[in-house]
Ligand SMILES: Nc1ncnc2c1ncn2[C@@H]1O[C@H](COP(=O)(O)OP(=O)(O)OP(=O)(O)O)[C@@H](O)[C@H]1O
Ligand code: SF4
């Protein structure tokens with residue numbers, strides 16, 4: 221059984237409003253790290269936050285589908301249960317570290333509170349900072365968020381997520397404010413802590429290099445949909461959706477660490493302006509009239525699926 225099983229999740233801006241997420245299904249098994257990639261605005265953060273119901277304003281009448289956690293639908297769980305579960309079982313490292321830190325409380329107060337909430341001893345706070353390589357952790361516990369660099373804040377937020385020892389850690393672009401030289405060190409550290417604590421991960425990133433480094437499987441998002449999903453090696457070796465193919469084809473091989481996804485001509489459609497059928501249609505060189513209807517998700521190999529009428533590498 222999957223640890224997390226998101227089924228047909230649609231999130232709209234109000235009842236009958238435009239959809240941000242469209243019929244999204246993803247599963248994460250125990251111990252699995254799933255990378256979630258896609259251009260800006262594709263809905264990656266919304267998916268991470270919807271799993272934890274951190275977007276209450278979006279999760280009203282405009283939401284349908286299920287978010288099963290250990291077989292129970294979180295979208296139907298009482299608020300009390302969600303509060304208990306956040307941090308203890310599923311923890312999320314938000315894209316903007318400042319959004320998760322309270323500016324008027326010291327790091328120590330915030331870290332100890334998170335530990336206590338997760339049923340762990342507050343005395344583990346210093347060790348938690350040391351684990352993410354924060355120098356002089358005892359001193360740093362007394363600091364306030366504004367007294368730290370962006371990269372250090374990002375690691376503090378990571379420390380809070382990991383120290384709670386959740387079963388699933390959702391990391392939303394946790395390395396964007398780190399400079400290139402320490403980005404990979406931090407990734408290695410995250411992967412080591414993940415293994416040591418036996419966590420599963422949903423890892424949101426713009427960077428295919430990151431996916432290759434720490435993920436087992438990858439889901440590619442475009443305009444609110446998962447268009448392809450499969451084991452990292454399979455998807456990289458033989459991408460099936462034309463969007464994945466275009467993304468991988470334009471990764472510059474000489475650049476070890478592209479910050480943003482490589483450019484594909486054109487822009488992804490804004491929420492509310494997504495075309496009918498396959499949303500990639502206006503930018504796709506392989507599009508035909510058939511693509512004006514939504515392609516079904518099809519098996520492309522073991523645990524590998526894609527929704528494309530004319531998959532790459534086929535003559536169809
Ligand atoms: N509360 C909201 N009301 C209206 N639109 C929203 C809301 N939240 C998100 N959106 C829109 O939904 C789309 C998806 O947003 P989201 O932040 O999930 O994308 P993302 O893939 O995480 O992008 P990025 O890579 O830039 O972080 C965006 O176009 C965003 O503007
Ligand atoms: S369904 Fe059609 S438009 Fe969409 S990616 Fe495949 S070929 Fe291109």
Ligand SMILES: [Mg+2]
Pocket residue numbers: 264265266315392
């Ligand atoms: Mg985001």
